[in-house]
Amino acid sequence: MTGPPARVDPTYGGSVSDWDPPQYLGFADERSRPFADLIARVPGPASTVVDLGCGAGNLTPILRGRWPEAEVTGIDSSPQMIERARHDDPSTTYLQADIATWRPERPVDVIVSNAALQWVPGHRSLLPELIGRLRDGGRFAFQVPGNFDAPSHAILHELAGREPYAAHTTGIERPDAAGPDVYLDDLTGQGHRVDAWETTYLHVLTGPDPVFECAWSTGARPVLQALPQELRARFGREYRAALREAYPPRPYGTVLPFRRVFVVVERGG
Known part of the structure; x- marks a missing residue:
């Protein structure tokens, strides 16, 4: 069970133009479990592995555990996330780049993407191009949220x-x-050969208003970025109150059902 990091400013009156690695990592357990479940279903060895949307690099150990001899590269568009990843894991190559325009120097064995493609407009049309960056028989594994109709x-x-x-x-x-x-x-x-499935996790969160804190760190960011500073705090208070009603705390914590969609592709010839 996890809760929000204590450093969060409850007024939300400052800038939210950039990703906040500490806030994002406050829910690292909930974000890492689907990634581990995804990687466990990727078959075969690999000498080159690329993580598209690697964030702060906190999931790289899972990749190293799965392919200990592989050359691992992390790609993310956020300079704040890449800076944090390079600081925490200097032994791995981390590059700031856009998922849609990134190109490897040579075809790679495995490309993974954890909860990132949903931020790429029209990403379904991009999938053939991403698969094309693999060698023949290479694997592309991704996971995206499937909870966009949730409260x-x-x-x-x-x-x-x-x-x-x-x-x-x-x-x-x-x-x-x-x-x-x-x-x-x-x-x-x-x-291509495709393995696709879905899972709904029941995350048990602790701390005050944990669903609000979780949403604020990811899905709510475009809205917060669009609002002027003088409205952001008011919006935060109203959103917090509505989520508290939709996700009432239980004696053991607050339950957040979270559906996720998984796909593992083996590139055909």
Whole structure:
């Protein structure tokens, strides 16, 4: 069980233009379990492994445990995340780059992506290109959230659609992902072997308003970034109160159901 890091400013009146590694890592256990479940289903050895959307690099040990002899490279678009990863893990190569435009110098054995592709607009059309960066028989494994109809997201966007927030939040990009059956159809139809499934985790969170803290560190960021500083604190208070009602605490903690979608692709010839 985990809770939010104590350093979070409850007013949310400052800048939120950049990713905050300490806030993100406050829920590292909930984010690492799906990654471990994904990697366990990737077959075969590998000498080159690339992690697209590596964040702060805290999941690299899972990759090293799975492929101890491999050359591992982490890719992330956030300079704050890359700086943190390089500081904590200087033995690994971490590069700041966009998932959609990154190119390896040569085809690689394994590409993994954990809860990152949902931030790439139209990522389904990008998948063939990502698979094309593998050697023949290489594996591409990714996991994306499948909870965009959950109360945490529904409340966020319903609230953001009200005034005075709507004037600032209309048209902002939302993370999005498909179901496992959609990815299965897409990628099998392109001649690849595909293993696709979904899992709903019941995360037991502790601490005050943990669902709010978890959402603030990831899914709510586009809304917070769009709001001017003078509205951000007010929005945070209203969102916090609504989530507290939607996810009431239980004697042992607050339960956050979280559906995730998994896909492992073996590139066909």
